[in-house]
Amino acid sequence: MLQVLLSGISSGAVYGLMAMAFAVVYYVTRVINFATGQLLMVSIMATVTLSSAGVPVALAIVIGIALSTCAGVLIYFVAVRPVLRVNRFSFAWLVSTLGVAIALESIAAAIFGPTSRGFPALLYRKNVHIGNASVTWQELLAVGVALVVVIGFEIVRRRTLFGKLGMAISSDPEMAAAVGANTTWYAVIAFGLGGLLAGVAGVLVGPITFANPYLGDTYGIVGFVALMIGGVEKPAAAMGGGLVLGVLSVAANTYIGSQASDWFPFVVVIVVLLIAPHGLFASGNPFTRWTRRTGVRTATTTTGVRP
Amino acid sequence: MRATAVGQDVTERQWARLVPLGTAMLVVAYLAATFRIAEGTLYIQGVVTTAAVFAILAVSLDLVAGVTGLYSLGHAGLFALGAYATTLLNQHGWNIFLLLPVSLIGVGVVGILLGTVSLRVSGLYFAITTFIFTLVVTVLISDLQFTGGLQGLAGPVFPDFPAGLSGLGSSVVWCVSLCLLVTLVVVWSIRSSPLYPVLLAIRDAEPFAAAAGVRTSAMKVGVFGLSAALAGMAGWAFSFLGFVSPGQFSWTVSVNILVMVILGGMNTKLGPILGAAFISAFPVVVSIDPFIQEVVFGCIFVAVIVFFPTGIMGVASAVARRLRPAAPIAVEVVDLADGAPIAYAPLAADVPAESRHANAADENALVCRNVVFSYLSGTRAVDGVDLTVRRGTIHGLIGPNGSGKSTLVNLISGQLTPDAGTIEVNGHSVQHLGAASRPARGVMRTFQTAVLVKELPARENVTIGLYGRVKHIPSRASVWPLIPSARRDHRDMREQAGAALQSAGLDRRWSGALVADVPHGVEQLTQLAAACVGQPSILILDEPLAGLSATEVEQVSEILRRLQRDGVTVIVIEHQTRFIFEMCDDVTVLAAGQLVTTGRAADVRSNERVREVYLGQ
Numbered sequence: 001m002l003q004v005l006l007s008g009i010s011s012g013a014v015y016g017l018m019a020m021a022f023a024v025v026y027y028v029t030r031v032i033n034f035a036t037g038q039l040l041m042v043s044i045m046a047t048v049t050l051s052s053a054g055v056p057v058a059l060a061i062v063i064g065i066a067l068s069t070c071a072g073v074l075i076y077f078v079a080v081r082p083v084l085r086v087n088r089f090s091f092a093w094l095v096s097t098l099g100v101a102i103a104l105e106s107i108a109a110a111i112f113g114p115t116s117r118g119f120p121a122l123l124y125r126k127n128v129h130i131g132n133a134s135v136t137w138q139e140l141l142a143v144g145v146a147l148v149v150v151i152g153f154e155i156v157r158r159r160t161l162f163g164k165l166g167m168a169i170s171s172d173p174e175m176a177a178a179v180g181a182n183t184t185w186y187a188v189i190a191f192g193l194g195g196l197l198a199g200v201a202g203v204l205v206g207p208i209t210f211a212n213p214y215l216g217d218t219y220g221i222v223g224f225v226a227l228m229i230g231g232v233e234k235p236a237a238a239m240g241g242g243l244v245l246g247v248l249s250v251a252a253n254t255y256i257g258s259q260a261s262d263w264f265p266f267v268v269v270i271v272v273l274l275i276a277p278h279g280l281f282a283s284g285n286p287f288t289r290w291t292r293r294t295g296v297r298t299a300t301t302t303t304g305v306r307p
Numbered sequence: 308m309r310a311t312a313v314g315q316d317v318t319e320r321q322w323a324r325l326v327p328l329g330t331a332m333l334v335v336a337y338l339a340a341t342f343r344i345a346e347g348t349l350y351i352q353g354v355v356t357t358a359a360v361f362a363i364l365a366v367s368l369d370l371v372a373g374v375t376g377l378y379s380l381g382h383a384g385l386f387a388l389g390a391y392a393t394t395l396l397n398q399h400g401w402n403i404f405l406l407l408p409v410s411l412i413g414v415g416v417v418g419i420l421l422g423t424v425s426l427r428v429s430g431l432y433f434a435i436t437t438f439i440f441t442l443v444v445t446v447l448i449s450d451l452q453f454t455g456g457l458q459g460l461a462g463p464v465f466p467d468f469p470a471g472l473s474g475l476g477s478s479v480v481w482c483v484s485l486c487l488l489v490t491l492v493v494v495w496s497i498r499s500s501p502l503y504p505v506l507l508a509i510r511d512a513e514p515f516a517a518a519a520g521v522r523t524s525a526m527k528v529g530v531f532g533l534s535a536a537l538a539g540m541a542g543w544a545f546s547f548l549g550f551v552s553p554g555q556f557s558w559t560v561s562v563n564i565l566v567m568v569i570l571g572g573m574n575t576k577l578g579p580i581l582g583a584a585f586i587s588a589f590p591v592v593v594s595i596d597p598f599i600q601e602v603v604f605g606c607i608f609v610a611v612i613v614f615f616p617t618g619i620m621g622v623a624s625a626v627a628r629r630l631r632p633a634a635p636i637a638v639e640v641v642d643l644a645d646g647a648p649i650a651y652a653p654l655a656a657d658v659p660a661e662s663r664h665a666n667a668a669d670e671n672a673l674v675c676r677n678v679v680f681s682y683l684s685g686t687r688a689v690d691g692v693d694l695t696v697r698r699g700t701i702h703g704l705i706g707p708n709g710s711g712k713s714t715l716v717n718l719i720s721g722q723l724t725p726d727a728g729t730i731e732v733n734g735h736s737v738q739h740l741g742a743a744s745r746p747a748r749g750v751m752r753t754f755q756t757a758v759l760v761k762e763l764p765a766r767e768n769v770t771i772g773l774y775g776r777v778k779h780i781p782s783r784a785s786v787w788p789l790i791p792s793a794r795r796d797h798r799d800m801r802e803q804a805g806a807a808l809q810s811a812g813l814d815r816r817w818s819g820a821l822v823a824d825v826p827h828g829v830e831q832l833t834q835l836a837a838a839c840v841g842q843p844s845i846l847i848l849d850e851p852l853a854g855l856s857a858t859e860v861e862q863v864s865e866i867l868r869r870l871q872r873d874g875v876t877v878i879v880i881e882h883q884t885r886f887i888f889e890m891c892d893d894v895t896v897l898a899a900g901q902l903v904t905t906g907r908a909a910d911v912r913s914n915e916r917v918r919e920v921y922l923g924q
Contacts, residue, residue, distance in 0.1 A: 083612055103602050
């Protein structure tokens with residue numbers, strides 16, 4: 001039981017980082033960057049390539065994360081900014097970021113071939129025992145990083161002018177621009193931060209998964225599912241979604257069968273979408289919603305009617 | 308209600324006579340092309356049948372994405388359901404031809420369920436939930452035993468033609484071709500039916516559609532269900548082309564189909580077909596390393612979205628416009644100097660009033676009792692308001708900004724549901740009914756800022772207002788042009804809409820102009836015409852004068868007087884007090900969500916509190 005919880009939290013921390021990589025971008029720009037999973041893959045493949053070419057592992061990791069950060073910014077300029085300039089409310093970015101995802105994945109497959117390569121073990125071999133359960137230092141590191149990221153993000157968001165402007169942009173970019181916020185700069189930072197988080201998640205998970213061009217697909221989908229479970233409105237909620245998904249997946253693997261984690265995330269997300277379409281940790285969670293049902297319904301039907 | 312048919316309408320009728328002939332020629336050409344391909348080499352057959360299956364998918368997706376504005380990423384999943392259901396049930400001995408209706412109805416029902424679940428929240432959520440649906444289907448068919456896992460299954464064999472017909476060539480080609488033909492008939496029929504403007508209104512102007520009596524949520528689910536059924540049929544046909552395996556139905560396929568639609572041109576007749584032909588033939592014609600090919604695909608997706616968001620058809624029509632500029636609307640420009648009218652026809656002769664749902668014995672058209680409403684939490688926007696509107700009067704609703712006028716009107720027209728209190732229209736309590744049910748009770752309304760379908764002509768927008776008065780529009784839409792009575796109804800609707808525009812004082816030349824191109828005043832009057840054409844017994848106008856010129860204000864006054872003569876009860880919110888006290892029989896004053904006073908205009912005007920809170924005297 002404790003083992004399930006610990007393993008679940010540690011893998012959930014990585015899912016949560018991926019979900020936050022989606023959520024940070026969505027929070028500022030109202031765009032879901034469907035190539036986020038591929039950014040994780042970029043950092044893993046770059047780290048492996050560099051370290052096997054003789055570059056020190058620590059440096060390889062830094063370069064790998066830097067590359068995925070840059071790739072995130074590049075995606076904004078190539079695939080997102082042009083379509084938002086035409087129409088801020090269209091969903092055209094949905095196709096263009098998926099297009100980038102397909103292209104990135106196939107470029108990696110064309111260069112490295114579709115097979116897996118080893119990843120530096122880092123802290124993976126070192127175990128630590130807590131009660132009768134055991135986890136690796138690598139897994140504990142993931143939990144620590146996730147905690148630091150969530151807390152740091154919330155402090156910046158709530159306590160600094162920078163974060164408050166970000167909140168302003170997320171609710172009304174035109175208004176925020178009118179009071180002097182540089183919305184482009186914020187979008188660049190958001191996409192860069194998304195790439196950074198995905199890159200960090202890649203390094204945390206690399207020793208377990210090894211390096212494969214199609215990892216982005218797997219982790220992109222898992223991170224996206226975690227995002228849907230937690231809720232897209234707040235990045236911290238996305239992390240919560242990741243943890244819930246992590247624990248439930250490990251539990252399913254332990255108690256149902258080793259294949260269960262393939263399909264179990266989808267069962268969870270379907271249930272969540274049915275009972276709480278905005279996510280488990282969204283501000284209007286299902287329980288308060290239930291009591292205020294009529295109010296919520298009318299509020300959603302009036303947009304566009306109210307003066 | 309027949310309008311005088313002149314010039315334009317005559318050419319329209321002449322065109323209408325040519326349409327059946329043209330259609331027949333097109334169908335013959337289509338069948339001839341099918342015959343050529345069915346006789347052709349296996350290579351050609353393979354390329355064309357695959358492209359045709361994707362054309363079915365793209366055309367069906369355009370119906371939801373392009374026309375109704377629902378970006379579905381679930382089409383690969385629905386497609387998979389059709390293909391796997393056909394393959395698996397055929398292995399259990401089900402007849403292939405029985406499986407066609409099974410796929411159509413079964414996948415259609417799945418689509419309706421999926422739509423019901425995912426359309427509860429906003430548009431983006433629809434894309435996401437349908438995306439997850441495709442992921443779930445892919446995971447299921449890869450992991451389950453009886454679906455053959457990642458290997459997939461061999462599809463059923465489609466029977467050859469009987470000996471007598473063997474000259475027709477490959478039966479599979481005919482099968483796929485006829486499926487595409489059916490899809491085109493259904494989707495193109497909808498595009499030429501009166502449902503088309505309604506669907507565009509759901510996409511662009513949902514409150515307007517609801518106020519015209521369209522149950523927008525049900526309609527979205529229904530359209531998605533139809534599109535899903537067509538995707539199921541595509542799956543049925545696809546299963547005859549060889550193997551079915553999970554890789555053919557992954558989420559990238561959903562994106563591919565959406566890209567086909569965008570590449571060809573969203574919301575166009577031919578666009579999705581061109582896009583499907585291009586994307587599905589590309590890997591066959593240009594055979595390169597599969598990884599490189601995927602890279603090229605990804606880049607094409609991005610490039611299309613970034614550089615050609617209107618697609619092939621959009622580029623083509625832009626080129627065509629440049630080569631042959633459309634004649635500008637023959638209307639004199641406003642002469643600002645002497646305020647001459649833009650294009651107002653003399654008001655058309657009075658249309659005799661028909662029965663107005665009126666229950667003549669009942670003196671009051673509308674009675675609100677103790678209506679309470681608050682947005683989310685806290686302050687009450689409308690706080691225990693009683694309002695009685697006498698039949699056949701013009702009733703003004705005034706009050707400072709934020710006094711709850713628009714909220715009250717939204718409660719009366721059903722956009723909002725009151726927390727407490729009753730609203731009676733013509734003696735029936737309606738507070739529990741949604742916005743779409745109000746037109747049937749005789750309530751029509753306009754909005755403060757007109758939100759119409761920009762890409763349609765004014766007259767087509769006005770036909771939306773007739774939605775509640777013409778029966779069976781949704782059920783007939785998919786075969787609309789094939790039914791003579793439906794064609795007649797459509798002609799009537801257009802004539803009534805044209806007449807309504809004229810009686811709103813708009814020159815006939817405006818009726819063909821796209822709403823995107825007309826000035827604000829014309830847009831407001833078009834909205835008014837769309838509300839009047841439904842022959843309401845109670846007409847609610849939310850600031851009808853906002854942004855209108857002095858001439859246009861005169862115009863609206865005249866229209867109101869005429870409506871009153873016809874026995875229509877009018878409720879009007881307006882800030883121009885001169886207009887209100889000149890036009891209205893009764894006036895109600897609201898402040899901070901509460902009733903200040905209500906009564907005859909003259910009494911209200913001299914009321915001390917009204918002067919204090921509103922007139923500022």
